[in-house]
Amino acid sequence: MSLYNVSNEPLNRSFCFSINASILPVNHTIASAYFSGVFCVLGLSSNLIALVVLVKSFKQSHSHTRSSFLLFLAGLVVTDFMGLLVTGVIVVSFHITHFKWMELDPHCHLCNFMGMSMVFYGLCPLLLGATMAVERFVGIICPFARSTKMSKNRVCTTVVSVWVTAGCISLLPLLGLGSYHLQVPGSWCFLNISSFPRDMAFCLVFSLVGILSLATSFILNTISLVKLLKLCCGQDSTQRRRDYEVEMMVQLILIMVIASICWYPLLVFIAQTVSSESKKDVKGLLIYIRFATWNQILDPWVYILFRRSVLKRVYPRMDWSRGSIVSLYPTMANTMRRLSRASIARPENLNEQISEEPKREDSLLAKHRDSSLS
Structure with missing residues (x-):
């Protein structure tokens, strides 16, 4: 019997594990508890350190744009921290106490809660990453528009809106769209991946929201990066200080890359599984979900x-006075300036300059001869 079952029974009849519990290969080992505990502690401590760093940076920041970006990052750190805390407590408790789900949670309340937490804390980082990409895109493309300057209250409202959106999606199974099931090896609950229409619809909603968030981040961050490179390597690069913009862009791109590597395999796996009639890969799901969990550890x-303060210590010999791409790559900047000027210049002017060079050389030689004769 497959782990993925048709959820045509109500949740209050304990369908989340009544069929699967007898076939789950539960294997309580010290290694499982140790790995889960270390994994959880590492993630929680990393996010706590990141939160302290963000608070200090926020207090020292004098830029309105950077303060808004730091608030977004703080919201992402808090989300990752709570996600690891909520799900980690349940998983570690399972490996330590060896509790039986049907005895502890006969009505699937705990299983549904953990499934909701997995969906909620999974979508929040992806949605927040897309939101930050939109904010940076507007800030770089239209830097002088007053409407693009987000106040602290507006940033907090945006973060809460993202949480509400992810929360509404995670509540869909309680409204009849999809369901949460106990998963192998019996320590966690997640959405039920099956070909049943309601389960399929919920799985596709989860996958498509995540994939669209990653796609939005990729497109907008790429455009923002190209625009920022042009500004940094332009003629006004020495006048306009873009230290904080470069730092924010680098961090945002790294967040996007980590989220894409960690989450894209799971999202594609879910979408492909519910759309095809092939045999479900239970081990593959476990590998992909563990891979996705690393996002909460690597982000902070x-x-x-x-x-910049850390990079100065790592590379003290590098010129960080200007702190921009131009200072890091001066040769590239000068080359781009020369190419841009050459492309703007008209061919007629270039031909005139070339034709005038021999005349200048002849006049200089004539003057030199006259001076030598005299």
């Missing part, structure tokens, strides 16, 4: 490590 290290 982006804020901890990729800051």
Whole structure:
């Protein structure tokens, strides 16, 4: 019997594990408890360190734009921290106490709660990443528009709106669209991946929202990066200081890359599984979900490590006075300036300059001869 079952029974009849509980290969080992505990502690401590770093940076920041970005990052850190805390407590408790789901949770309340938490804390980082990409895109493309300057209250409202959106999606199974089931090896609950119409619809909603968030982040961050490179390597690069913009863009791109690597395999796996009639890969789901969980551990290290203050200590010999791409790559900047000027210049002017060079050389030679004769 497959782990993925048709959810045509109501949740209050304990369908979340009544059929699967007898076939789950539960194997309580010290290694499982140790791995889960270390994994959870590492993630929680990383996010706590990142939160302290963000608070200090926020207090020292004098830029309105950077303060707004730091608030977004703080919302992402809090989300990752709570996600690891809520789901980690249940998983670690399962490996330590060896509790039986049917005895502890006969009405699937705990299983539904954990499934909702997995969906909620999974979608929130992806939606927040897309939201930050939109904010940076508007800030770089239209830097002088007053409407693009987000106040602290507006940033907090935006973060809460993202949480509400992810929360509404996670509540869909309680409204009859999809269901949450106990998953192998019996320590966690997640959405039921099956070909049943309601389960399929919920799985597609979860996958498409995540994939669209990653696609939005990729497109907008790419455009913002190209625009920022042009500004940094332009003629006004020495006048306009873009230290904080470069730092924010680097952090945002790294967040996007980590989220894409960690989440894209799981999202594609879910979409492909419910859309095809092939045999479900239970081990593949377990591998992909563990891979996705690394996103909550790697994210905070982006804020901890990729800051100018840290990079100054790692590379003290590098010129960080200007702190921009131009200072890091002066040769590239000068080359781009020369190419841009050459492309703007008209061919007629270039031909005139070329034709005038021999005349200048002849006049200089004539003057030199006259001076030598005299």
